[in-house]
Amino acid sequence: MSSDTQQGRFEGKIALVTGAGSGMGAAVARQMAAEGARVVVLADVNGEAAAAVAKELSVGRAVPLDVADGAAVDAAVEDVVREHGRLDVLVHAAGVDDPEAKQLIADALVEGRPPEVTDRLGDSAWRRVMRINLDGTFHVLRAAVRVMRPVRAGAIVVIGSSCVFDTPVGYPHYAASKAGVHALSQAVAKEVIASGIRVNVVAPGPTETGMAARTPDVLRGGFADPRVRPYATPEEIADIALFLASDSAANLVGAVLLANGGRFTA
Template identity: 40%
Template sequence: MKLSGKTALVTGGAQGLGRAAAVAMAREGAALVVADLLGELAEQTAEELRADGAEALAVVADVGNPESVSKAFANTQKKFGRLDILVNNAGIAPNRLLMEQSLDEWEKVLRTNLTGTFLCTKAAVPMMEEVGGGAIINIASISGQRGATGRSAYGVSKAGIIQLTKIMAVEFADKNIRVNAIAPGPIQTAITDHSSGTVENYLSRIPMRSYGTPEAIGAAALFLASDDASYTTGHVLNVDGGFEAAGLMFPKEDLAAPAGT
């Protein structure tokens, strides 16, 4: 078991990618704190983890609210007495053209996605220092790396998370706290509201020609949380079927014939 004796807190862990990260880490022996705005769903996920043999606590938390964040980490300390792993995953993703985006919506996206990562990290680091180190995994996005329509606030929040990951990796290296990001490509969850046109558009740009799965993100989070990644920090791991790597993909019939034919 790669994480036995460790405690992990996953924000937005009630469903989707956060839930998959929680499941993957619980199966490797970690005790889990499922922190989410949606208390009932968080409790249901914690119950499923317990049924699978893990220790798990659900806490209602708003990552953009400093008091709520303090309470969630205090409850973690009270229940498990330690924190080793933080997954900054909670996020919202309204798709809107910049000229149609209100200041309120812009601020809400940045507050949840980026400020939430900042606040939870500040609460986690002293707890990790107490146990001699830890691992922080920030869930970014391909939208933090590539331009797109309707991704102004969201893309900026994710680009900010990528830069924050690098800065935190540098600042916390002497505390033995590793900080990495995962940049997922498209994955069907509650946050994805993709029309058939969007799906087709994505598939034409993803070399692997498919959407990802929450389990692929869970596996990446487990790797970054475990000692398998003991010398990995400040890294952005794209889990995107090759989307970020790809530019123009020539149809094979447009390519020159092999030399000599």
């Protein structure tokens, strides 16, 4: 938890966090609870992981959820409103990478040749990344807007990626999925601000999550630039997400906050 956590910033709020079983989502859920939320619903495709984090929080409630399943997302959000009366804050941190593509890139680096991924990328790998990252974001945004618009209030924060701006070689499907996430979120933000709903995006660079732990060492080493900060912690990214979700960011709508430790600017 951040040392400068603002106690009470989310006092009485009803929050839903996707991807809350680990990494950035878990860090967001913990900080949201510490800052006064009345209920934090932790959703994750790994229901046991979400339940383990929820047990740490007196206000935590866990639900298994695959964001690629639109009907399941609708049901989960409706259940929150049915049980707790409303949904005030949503942080969408669920997403996937492609370990096989990462290994192909790593192998090419070790062998001193350019990566060859696109022509070897199967339809199933493409669809998996798009289905979870992009379709999942649409499902979550749609469900949240449906319950927030009638009460004309709500804050939504989506976890994107800095790879949208530097488009890593050999990772076209992930970069494309996250570029879609950014554009989708900004388009929705411009629409729903008229209904009192704010949507913003955090675009992290390398962050110490389970996803990063599965990254081959040669790729991780490529981020070890002494001129910039090392991998961010999930708590550091959570700090930014919670700022965007708070009243302190009332004038931020459709923002994409790049949080990559100084590797590049956009």
